[in-house]
Amino acid sequence: MGGRLASVLAAFRTAGGVPLPEEESLKRQLLVFAAGLMSFGVMVWLAVYWAMGVAFSTTVPLAYQLSLVASLVYFLASGNFVVYRLTLLSLFLFFPFLMQWSIGSFVTSSGVMLWALLAPVGALVVQGPRESIPWFVAYGAMTALSGFFDYYLAAPGQVPLPMQAIAVFFALNFAGVSCVVYALLAYFVAANARIKARLDEQHRLLEEEQRKSEWLLNNILPAPIAQRMKAGENIIADGHSDVAVMFADLVNFTRLTQALSPERLVALLDKVFSMFDALVQSHGLDKIKTVGDAYMVAGGLAPGNLHCHRAVAELALEMRALISAHPQLRAAGLNIHVGIASGPVMAGVIGTRRIVYDLWGDTVNTASRLTTEAPPGCIQVDAATYLRLAGEYAFEGPVEIVVKGKGRMTVYRLLGRKVPGKQSPVACSVAAASG
Numbered sequence: 001m002g003g004r005l006a007s008v009l010a011a012f013r014t015a016g017g018v019p020l021p022e023e024e025s026l027k028r029q030l031l032v033f034a035a036g037l038m039s040f041g042v043m044v045w046l047a048v049y050w051a052m053g054v055a056f057s058t059t060v061p062l063a064y065q066l067s068l069v070a071s072l073v074y075f076l077a078s079g080n081f082v083v084y085r086l087t088l089l090s091l092f093l094f095f096p097f098l099m100q101w102s103i104g105s106f107v108t109s110s111g112v113m114l115w116a117l118l119a120p121v122g123a124l125v126v127q128g129p130r131e132s133i134p135w136f137v138a139y140g141a142m143t144a145l146s147g148f149f150d151y152y153l154a155a156p157g158q159v160p161l162p163m164q165a166i167a168v169f170f171a172l173n174f175a176g177v178s179c180v181v182y183a184l185l186a187y188f189v190a191a192n193a194r195i196k197a198r199l200d201e202q203h204r205l206l207e208e209e210q211r212k213s214e215w216l217l218n219n220i221l222p223a224p225i226a227q228r229m230k231a232g233e234n235i236i237a238d239g240h241s242d243v244a245v246m247f248a249d250l251v252n253f254t255r256l257t258q259a260l261s262p263e264r265l266v267a268l269l270d271k272v273f274s275m276f277d278a279l280v281q282s283h284g285l286d287k288i289k290t291v292g293d294a295y296m297v298a299g300g301l302a303p304g305n306l307h308c309h310r311a312v313a314e315l316a317l318e319m320r321a322l323i324s325a326h327p328q329l330r331a332a333g334l335n336i337h338v339g340i341a342s343g344p345v346m347a348g349v350i351g352t353r354r355i356v357y358d359l360w361g362d363t364v365n366t367a368s369r370l371t372t373e374a375p376p377g378c379i380q381v382d383a384a385t386y387l388r389l390a391g392e393y394a395f396e397g398p399v400e401i402v403v404k405g406k407g408r409m410t411v412y413r414l415l416g417r418k419v420p421g422k423q424s425p426v427a428c429s430v431a432a433a434s435g
Helices: 002-011 022-051 059-078 081-103 112-126 129-152 163-220 223-230 253-259 262-282 308-325 327-331 362-373 383-389 428-434
Strands: 237-251 286-291 294-299 335-350 356-360 379-382 393-403 407-417
Touching (some): 022 059, 022 081, 022 112, 059 081, 112 129, 237 308, 253 262, 262 286, 262 294, 262 308, 262 327, 286 356, 294 308, 308 335, 308 379, 308 383, 308 407, 335 362, 335 383, 356 362, 362 407, 379 383, 383 407
Antiparallel strands (some): 237 335, 286 294, 335 356, 379 407
16 A cells, blocks of 8 residues: 555656656645545545444545546546646535535534635645635635525434434544644645755755865966956956066976876975965965966966065075975975066956966066076076065176077076175075085
């Protein structure tokens, strides 16, 4: 019995072979569940009558049972839930009154018309408050009509059933209706709780995926750019008048690609760049990208950053010190050379699948060329960067170099921060030779 009921309930989860939303499936299950309870209630009602030896015509209840079965068969065959719902609610509403009228009055039928209350209750659950109002009005009208029949048409003193039987059936009808309504509401609340639990779990998973997506987006793009993308800005392109652009390139890395396995090489590069990432974050700068063993950083992209050139200089010095002081990196023969240029750039997001935030302009090209021309262990800057830092930092130079695509350029080599009363840092060329 339980297996057959489960299979019938499962049929209500689809419409035309298409899975339904959980809420709609629940409404269908509730309706067939109510029909099953009503059918069972009618059988119990008749069985009690027969057990008490009360003569009673079974035409109406048997017709009710057949109508319930026929409507269910029709729905399973056609899939037309609207017609099935209307049919069931009509049966719930009218047949209890027909049974009462066939027995006699409200008293002699022991209030069997109370079962009709399942029509507005069922409409409330499976359709909604507004749609249930006509069913409740119809229930009230049928009740008033029954009262009219009892008051004006019933024969005085005519009670065809013993009072004991009437009392038993009053209790039976009140208890039966109460149990059915309670069972339906309990089923509805429990099913809703299960649906809510699944929705809460899906919401939690969705929030977790959203956090992962935001974490990934914030690691690909600067935070202000990521916020603009999430806000729906389609084309992100900005011009910045004064930005410090830095490239840091690892020396001897190409040689390591031939000496180390891919796993060890990637692990080493990940170790270096992860340390660089931490330094960039501590200085409030923006990592733009990595290309092979080259690391690109910019300062001044965020509004209000008045000390971006100083922050880039400090970053370059700390990166050089980190490489020279790390025993594993020194043992691998790694060194670093850095180029810094200052000036206007254009910045924007390109691509739709693997999006990239990048910078363009002569300032970017100059920083890249300065890195290529810098000796190992040196931080090479252009004249614009030198003018912004000369008051606080010691430099070697000026030095004239030939830069591909730009010709001869005057550059300076950053040595370190000036400390009053102390000797200036060792010249870059000497430090590179000793490293």
